[in-house]
Amino acid sequence: MADFFLQALGQVGSPMVLALITIGVLFGIIGGCIPGFTVTMAILVVFPFTFAMDPVSGVSLMVGVFVGGYSGGLVSGIMLGIPGTPSSITTVYDGYPMAQKGEPGRALGIGVAASFIGTLISVAVLVFFGPLIASYSMKFRPWEITSLIVFALTLVAGLSNGAMLKGLLAAALGLLITTVGYDRNSNLRFDFDLPVLGSGFEILPVMIGIFAFSQLMGNLEKLRDDKSEIKDVNTNVAIPYRQILVDMSRQKINTLRSSLIGSLVGALPGTGGTVANFISYDQAKKMSRHPEKFGTGTPDGIVASEASNSAVAGGAFVPTLALGIPGDLPMAIMMGVLILHGITPGPLMFEQNPVLVGAIYASLLIGAVVMVLCQLLLVRWFAKISLIPQQVLVPVVLMLCAVGAFALNNNLFDVWVLFIFGILGYLLWKAEVPLTPLILGVVLGDNMERQLFRALELDSSWLTFLTRPLSALFLALAVVSLLFSLYQNRKIRLHALETKGE
Amino acid sequence: MLMLTKDRALALAMMLMAGIMLVESGDIPPPTSWQPYGSALFPRILLVLVSALSLLILIRSLLAGAKRADTPRRTFPQWLAHNRTVLGLFLLFGLYAALLPLVGYIAATLGFLVLAFALLLGIDTRRKWIINLTVSGILVPLVYVIFRYGLNVWLP
Numbered sequence: 001m002a003d004f005f006l007q008a009l010g011q012v013g014s015p016m017v018l019a020l021i022t023i024g025v026l027f028g029i030i031g032g033c034i035p036g037f038t039v040t041m042a043i044l045v046v047f048p049f050t051f052a053m054d055p056v057s058g059v060s061l062m063v064g065v066f067v068g069g070y071s072g073g074l075v076s077g078i079m080l081g082i083p084g085t086p087s088s089i090t091t092v093y094d095g096y097p098m099a100q101k102g103e104p105g106r107a108l109g110i111g112v113a114a115s116f117i118g119t120l121i122s123v124a125v126l127v128f129f130g131p132l133i134a135s136y137s138m139k140f141r142p143w144e145i146t147s148l149i150v151f152a153l154t155l156v157a158g159l160s161n162g163a164m165l166k167g168l169l170a171a172a173l174g175l176l177i178t179t180v181g182y183d184r185n186s187n188l189r190f191d192f193d194l195p196v197l198g199s200g201f202e203i204l205p206v207m208i209g210i211f212a213f214s215q216l217m218g219n220l221e222k223l224r225d226d227k228s229e230i231k232d233v234n235t236n237v238a239i240p241y242r243q244i245l246v247d248m249s250r251q252k253i254n255t256l257r258s259s260l261i262g263s264l265v266g267a268l269p270g271t272g273g274t275v276a277n278f279i280s281y282d283q284a285k286k287m288s289r290h291p292e293k294f295g296t297g298t299p300d301g302i303v304a305s306e307a308s309n310s311a312v313a314g315g316a317f318v319p320t321l322a323l324g325i326p327g328d329l330p331m332a333i334m335m336g337v338l339i340l341h342g343i344t345p346g347p348l349m350f351e352q353n354p355v356l357v358g359a360i361y362a363s364l365l366i367g368a369v370v371m372v373l374c375q376l377l378l379v380r381w382f383a384k385i386s387l388i389p390q391q392v393l394v395p396v397v398l399m400l401c402a403v404g405a406f407a408l409n410n411n412l413f414d415v416w417v418l419f420i421f422g423i424l425g426y427l428l429w430k431a432e433v434p435l436t437p438l439i440l441g442v443v444l445g446d447n448m449e450r451q452l453f454r455a456l457e458l459d460s461s462w463l464t465f466l467t468r469p470l471s472a473l474f475l476a477l478a479v480v481s482l483l484f485s486l487y488q489n490r491k492i493r494l495h496a497l498e499t500k501g502e
Numbered sequence: 503m504l505m506l507t508k509d510r511a512l513a514l515a516m517m518l519m520a521g522i523m524l525v526e527s528g529d530i531p532p533p534t535s536w537q538p539y540g541s542a543l544f545p546r547i548l549l550v551l552v553s554a555l556s557l558l559i560l561i562r563s564l565l566a567g568a569k570r571a572d573t574p575r576r577t578f579p580q581w582l583a584h585n586r587t588v589l590g591l592f593l594l595f596g597l598y599a600a601l602l603p604l605v606g607y608i609a610a611t612l613g614f615l616v617l618a619f620a621l622l623l624g625i626d627t628r629r630k631w632i633i634n635l636t637v638s639g640i641l642v643p644l645v646y647v648i649f650r651y652g653l654n655v656w657l658p
Contacts, residue, residue: 052653165562169516169555172548179545187531187541190523217588224587392637395618398595399611403645407655415599423592431512449544456539
C-alpha cells in the first residue's frame with residue numbers, strides 16, 4: 001500500500017491537482033461559511049466540474065471541498081453567531097462569546113487549528129481502519145451485503161429526528177426509484193410507455209433534485225418568516241498566533257478525544273458532523289475541570305466542536321471506501337461521483353484502485369494544510385462572503401444544478417429529472433419526511449437488488465439470511481436500531497407531554 | 503369532520519402511487535425457468551412495504567387526531583400569496599428547462615437568472631437592478647466558457 005500511496009502522492013502533488021485541491025478547499029470554506037448553504041450543497045455545485053476530469057483530479061477536487069466545507073462553518077459561527085453548517089452549531093456556543101469579548105482572531109485561530117488536527121487524526125483513522133475493514137469485508141457474500149444495506153438504511157431511517165416511520169418510507173421510496181427502467185435481466189419496468197424512462201433515472205440528477213430544491217426553497221421560506229435584521233460584522237481580524245499555540249498546547253487531550261469522537265461518529269451511518277459536534281462538546285464539558293465556563297467563550301468548547309466536525313471527513317470515508325456504504329449525505333453524493341467516474345466504492349476498490357484510495361488519503365492531508373493556510377490568510381474575506389444573501393445564491397445554485405445535470409450525459413431529460421425530483425423532494429420535505437434515507441436508498445438500490453438476487457440464485461431459501469451468522473447479526477442490529485428508535489421517540493413524546501403539563 | 507393533515511395527505515398519496523405501480527408491475531415479464539424470481543419481485547416487495555408504512559402513518563395520524571396548526575389556516579388565494587416566491591421560482595425553473603432546447607443555454611439561463619433575481623431581490627431600486635444584471639451578465643458567459651472550453655462540455 002505504501003508504494004501506491006507514494007504513487008498517488010506523486011499524482012496529487014502535480015501542480016494541476018494541487019490547484020484543484022486549493023480551489024476545492026476555497027469553495028468548500030465559502031460554502032461552509034455561508035449560513036444555510038451546507039457542505040452537501042457545496043459538493044453538489046462542484047461535482048459537474050469533475051465530469052471531464054480523470055478520476056484522481058475529480059476526486060481530489062471533491063475531497064478539497066469536503067475538507068474546506070467542514071471547517072468553513074466556523075467563520076460565520078464565530079463572526080456572526082450563526083452556524084454556517086449544522087455541524088458547527090456548538091462552535092457558536094463559545095466562539096461567538098469569545099469574538100464578542102474582542103477576541104475574534106483568537107477564536108478563529110483556535111477553530112482552524114482544531115479543524116486541522118481533527119482532519120489529520122481522522123486521516124490516520126481512515127488509513128488504519130479502512131484497509132482493515134475492507135479486507136475483512138472481502139469475506140462478505142451476497143447475504144451479508146444485503147443485510148448490511150438493510151441495517152444501514154434502518155439505522156439512518158431510525159435516526160431521523162423522531163420520524164422513524166417516515167424515515168423507513170423514504171428509504172423504501174429511494175430503493176423503489178432505482179427499479180425504473182431496464183433491470184439486470186434486460187426486462188423493462190415502470191416505463192409507463194414513455195421511452196425516456198427505459199434507461200431509468202441517473203442517480204445524480206435525482207439526488208441533486210431531491211436535496212437541492214428542498215434545501216434552497218427551505219432557505220427562502222426561512223428568509224420569508226425570519227424578520228430579524230442582517231448583522232453588521234467587523235471583518236478586521238488579526239490572528240494572535242503565539243496565543244493560539246499556547247491555547248492549543250493546553251488542549252492536547254481535548255483535541256485528541258474530540259477528533260476520535262468525530263472519526264468514530266463519521267464512520268457510523270446516518271450520523272455525520274452535527275451528531276459528532278454535540279457528543280464531543282458534551283464530553284468535553286463533562287471531562288472539564290471548569291464546566292461552568294462552557295458557553296462563555298472558552299477555548300475548550302471551540303476545540304471540541306471544530307476538532308470533531310472536521311474529523312468526520314476522514315471517518316465518513318471508512319464505510320464508503322471499505323464497505324461501499326456511505327455514512328451520510330455528503331458521502332452519498334461523493335459515492336455517486338465515484339460511480340460516475342467508473343469506480344465502485346467497496347472492499348474491491350482497495351485491490352482494483354489502490355492508487356485512487358491513496359489519492360483520497362493524500363488529498364485529505366494536503367487539503368488539511370491548504371485549509372489552514374486559506375483560513376488564516378483569507379479569513380476576513382470569508383467573513384465578508386458569509387454575508388452574501390440567499391436571494392442571490394439560490395438562483396445561481398439552481399442554474400448550476402441544471403447545467404450540471406445536463407452536462408452529465410448531454411441530455412436535457414436529466415434537467416427534467418432534476419426538476420421533477422426537485423418538486424418531489426420539496427413536497428416530501430414539507431410533509432416532514434427525512435430526505436437522507438431516501439437519497440441513501442437511491443444510491444444503494446441497485447446494489448441491494450443485485451446482491452439479494454445473487455443470494456437467492458445461490459441458495460433459494462430466504463432463511464439463509466438468518467442462518468449465516470454475520471447476515472443474522474446485521475439483521476438483528478437492524479431490528480435493534482428500530483426498537484431503540486421507537487424507545488427514543490416514546491421518551492421524546494413523554495417528555496413533551498410532561499413539559500406541556502407543567 | 504376529518505381534516506386533511508400533512509401526514510394523511512402523504513400517506514394517501516403514497517398509497518395511491520403504490521397502487522398505480524402495483525398495477526403497472528403486471529406488465530413486467532413474468533419469471534422464467536432461468537429467472538425463477540422474475541424482475542417484478544423486488545419492486546413488489548418495496549411497494550408492499552411503502553403501502554404498509556403509509557397505512558401505519560395514516561392510522562397513527564387518525565388515532566392522534568388533527569393537531570391544531572401552529573400557523574393559521576389559509577384560503578387558497580392567501581396560500582398562493584404566502585408562497586408566491588417559492589411557487590414562482592419552481593415555475594421559472596420549469597420554464598427554464600422547457601426553453602433550454604428551444605433558445606439555447608445563453609438566452610434561457612440569462613432569462614432565468616434575471617427573472618429569478620427580480621423575483622427574489624425585488625425590482626424597486628436601481629441597486630437591485632445593478633446586482634441583478636451584473637451577476638447574470640458575468641455568470642452566464644463565465645459558466646459557458648468554463649464548460650465549453652475548460653471541460654469540453656457542449657451546452658445547448
